[in-house]
Amino acid sequence: MSMLEVKNIHKSFGSVEVLKGISFSMEKEETKVVIGTSGTGKSTLLRCINQLDPPDIGEVWLDGEELTHPSSDINRIRQKIGFVFQDFNLFSHLTALKNVSIGLEKVKKITKEQAKERAIKELRRVGLEKQINQYPAQLSGGQKQRVGIARALAMDPDLILFDEPTSALDPELIGDVLDVMKSLAGKIGMLVVTHEMGFARNVADEIIFMEGGVIVEQGPPKQMFQNPTMQRTKEFLGRIATLYGEE
Amino acid sequence: MNGLAVTLELTLASIALASILAMLMAFARSYGKQPLPFFVLLYEKIFRGIPLIVIFILIYFGLAQVGILIDAFPAAIIGLALHSSAYQIQIYRSAINSIPEGQIIAARSLGMSKLKAIRYIVLPQMLRLSIPGWSNEFTVVLKDTSIAIAIGVIELMRQARYVIVRDPTSALYILLVIAMIYFIFVFTINRGLSYAEKKYHISGLELANAR
Numbered sequence: 001m002s003m004l005e006v007k008n009i010h011k012s013f014g015s016v017e018v019l020k021g022i023s024f025s026m027e028k029e030e031t032k033v034v035i036g037t038s039g040t041g042k043s044t045l046l047r048c049i050n051q052l053d054p055p056d057i058g059e060v061w062l063d064g065e066e067l068t069h070p071s072s073d074i075n076r077i078r079q080k081i082g083f084v085f086q087d088f089n090l091f092s093h094l095t096a097l098k099n100v101s102i103g104l105e106k107v108k109k110i111t112k113e114q115a116k117e118r119a120i121k122e123l124r125r126v127g128l129e130k131q132i133n134q135y136p137a138q139l140s141g142g143q144k145q146r147v148g149i150a151r152a153l154a155m156d157p158d159l160i161l162f163d164e165p166t167s168a169l170d171p172e173l174i175g176d177v178l179d180v181m182k183s184l185a186g187k188i189g190m191l192v193v194t195h196e197m198g199f200a201r202n203v204a205d206e207i208i209f210m211e212g213g214v215i216v217e218q219g220p221p222k223q224m225f226q227n228p229t230m231q232r233t234k235e236f237l238g239r240i241a242t243l244y245g246e247e
Numbered sequence: 248m249n250g251l252a253v254t255l256e257l258t259l260a261s262i263a264l265a266s267i268l269a270m271l272m273a274f275a276r277s278y279g280k281q282p283l284p285f286f287v288l289l290y291e292k293i294f295r296g297i298p299l300i301v302i303f304i305l306i307y308f309g310l311a312q313v314g315i316l317i318d319a320f321p322a323a324i325i326g327l328a329l330h331s332s333a334y335q336i337q338i339y340r341s342a343i344n345s346i347p348e349g350q351i352i353a354a355r356s357l358g359m360s361k362l363k364a365i366r367y368i369v370l371p372q373m374l375r376l377s378i379p380g381w382s383n384e385f386t387v388v389l390k391d392t393s394i395a396i397a398i399g400v401i402e403l404m405r406q407a408r409y410v411i412v413r414d415p416t417s418a419l420y421i422l423l424v425i426a427m428i429y430f431i432f433v434f435t436i437n438r439g440l441s442y443a444e445k446k447y448h449i450s451g452l453e454l455a456n457a458r
Contacts, residue, residue, distance in 0.1 A: 052352060075358045083356035089349035093372045093449050103357035106367055135449055155357060 009058035020213035033200040036210035042193040046161040082152025082160035088144040090136040097132040122150040142173030159189035250406030257392045261327035269335030294333035307398040323395035338380035342373040382440035386433040
């Protein structure tokens with residue numbers, strides 16, 4: 001059995017069905033990138049996986065446990081799934097250090113000293129050892145997002161979900177965040193929704209192309225970029241290429 | 248100066264009770280499941296709609312008629328707390344509303360329960376954001392204690408009346424002294440709280456908001 005199994009997920013908001021039966025699986029330490037036009041339910045898919053928006057139909061399994069089961073202890077399982085948000089969602093009353101350590105202290109219940117030590121280690125890993133005592137409002141967008149990644153990493157997750165982690169950033173700040181993400185590839189499971197085609201092409205083990213609430217096509221980057229089998233994939237990648245330029 | 252102590256006790260007891268009540272109700276209104284928010288709204292409308300003096304008289308004389316006897320001093324505390332909490336709910340609620348929803352979602356994504364997210368993420372920010380509104384309410388309660396004269400609590404105003412009855416020619420002088428005492432209190436408390444507001448502000452936040 002794979003680390004993550006997503007089986008036939010459906011999700012509606014009101015009368016609009018956003019996800020119309022999504023299934024895929026992920027192995028340990030694999031990197032998958034989800035691409036597709038805006039409004040096709042990519043972010044909803046991520047939120048369905050860690051039950052921030054529980055799916056209407058379908059199952060999500062992580063390490064042989066069913067998250068969608070009504071009796072599952074979701075607060076325990078969520079510790080194994082990190083989430084990195086488009087608009088960071090840092091805790092504005094806490095320093096960078098505290099943002100990272102609060103989950104360790106209050107959820108994992110480890111001592112303050114150990115939590116602090118671990119938080120410093122994770123902040124160093126994302127290149128922010130100088131900013132540990134700054135508050136989110138004193139950090140740049142790229143720094144904020146790296147704190148967000150450190151916060152997720154500190155919980156020792158099996159998998160981190162990235163919801164367009166660079167799309168709220170100024171172009172010159174995107175690189176730092178992508179570098180951190182690249183450094184994690186192969187060490188931790190990553191499911192990344194992004195428009196960064198360079199990242200998708202160079203880092204992903206597999207690319208999932210979504211449109212209209214379904215997975216149109218999935219495969220390794222090489223195949224997806226050079227020989228997509230579906231006409232819609234071709235069109236989408238063509239549009240992206242004209243927008244962002246070829247790599 | 249016994250009345251001074253009573254005024255202070257009355258203020259502190261009722262503001263403490265009102266704050267706790269109001270915080271609980273603000274959380275119930277923001278995060279509770281129906282019909283909880285509805286009942287909080289009802290409570291708010293009722294106690295904002297009745298003048299404080301009517302609340303005092305209802306609790307002290309009204310309840311006595313159905314056999315519930317409450318002493319003047321606790322009756323005044325309850326009355327002030329009910330009245331003030333109805334106003335304070337709005338202070339806390341607007342503070343809660345100004346905290347981005349995303350922070351709660353982020354806390355939940357770390358594995359915090361809803362209660363933990365409220366305790367560690369919402370509450371500390373809410374308290375900071377409420378200081379200006381709360382210090383306003385504090386001074387309102389302090390001054391409102393003088394209305395407890397209506398049910399015979401011997402606080403500052405009542406004691407002033409005793410003195411005036413004994414020596415009517417001193418009325419203006421005594422009342423000016425009383426006004427001065429209230430003013431000094433309110434002024435000191437406001438200064439203290441605005442100091443606390445500065446001390447506990449979140450670094451860089453006003454900068455980010457100004458941008």
